[in-house]
Amino acid sequence: MKIVIINYGAGNIQSIKFAIQRLGYEAVLSNDPSVIKAADKVIFPxxxxxxxxxxxxxxxxxxxxxxxxxxxxxxICLGMQLMCNYTEEGDTKGLGIFHTDVMRFNQGVKVPQIGWNQIEFLKSPLFKGVEEKEYIYLVHSYYAPVMEETVAQSNYGVDYSTALHKDNFxxxxxxxxxxxxxxEKILRNFLEIRN
Structure with a gap:
């Protein structure tokens, strides 16, 4: 399986590469469109x-x-946010894959949210074998609201999307x-998805 991590100078790519290696796979770092197009799986950090x-x-x-x-x-993280229509961070137009806008937390909570939070309302092949209310690790000041494409959510002063899914994205x-x-289970699930 060809796994490509998009290397565009804005990702914590080595830790993702090592996590994939721990699962028994190898990933290539690339920003070459032909390499990315030829991949079986693409990770956009x-x-x-x-x-x-x-x-x-x-x-x-x-x-x-x-x-x-x-x-x-x-x-992953900012990668997911850039896949949305727009983010308030830097007044930035996104890639328009997920039809929602990303907003800054302003519910009287400390930003950024750093640390562990629970995910629930899981509904995607990404979460096969994952229990409701498991803890995952986050570092972010902006969030996507809960919407039709939400497949996992958390609460940090407001309910928000911790995972999105639309078609192959x-x-x-x-x-x-x-x-x-x-x-690791979620990453493995992603690598085992068949389109």
Whole structure:
């Protein structure tokens, strides 16, 4: 299986690569469109600030490539947020895969949310064998609201999407690569999805 982690200069890619190795697979880091298109599975990571990450995507033409991919694609953290229509962070237009806007937490909670939170209302092949209310690891100041494409949610002053799914596109607000045994199970589930 060819697994590609998109390397566009805005991702915590080594920890994802190591997590995949622990599952017995190898992943390639690349921003080459032909390599990404030829992959069986694509992981779209993201760490940092949305507008600068989107500039990097545009600079390599990946902003037009990613929404056209036909194989399973997993956006992680900022990667998931950039797959939405828009994010308040840096007043940034996203890739428009998930039809929602990403907003900053303003419910009187401390931002960023850093640490463990529970996920519930699980409904996607990503969560096969995962129990309701398992703990996953998050670091974020912005969130996608609960909507039709929500397949897992958490609460941090407000109910919000911790995972999204539409067609061949999946997104997790949490970091599966940092979420211990549960995160490994979710990553394995993604790698075992058949389109």
């Amino acid at each position: 993201g760490v940092g600030e949305a507008s600068s990450a989107m500039r990097k995507l545009k600079a390599s033409g990946l902003d037009t490539l990613v929404p056209q991919l036909k194989q399973p694609v997993l956006g 999946y997104g997790t607000q949490f970091h599966p690569e940092k979420s211990s045994v549960v995160g």
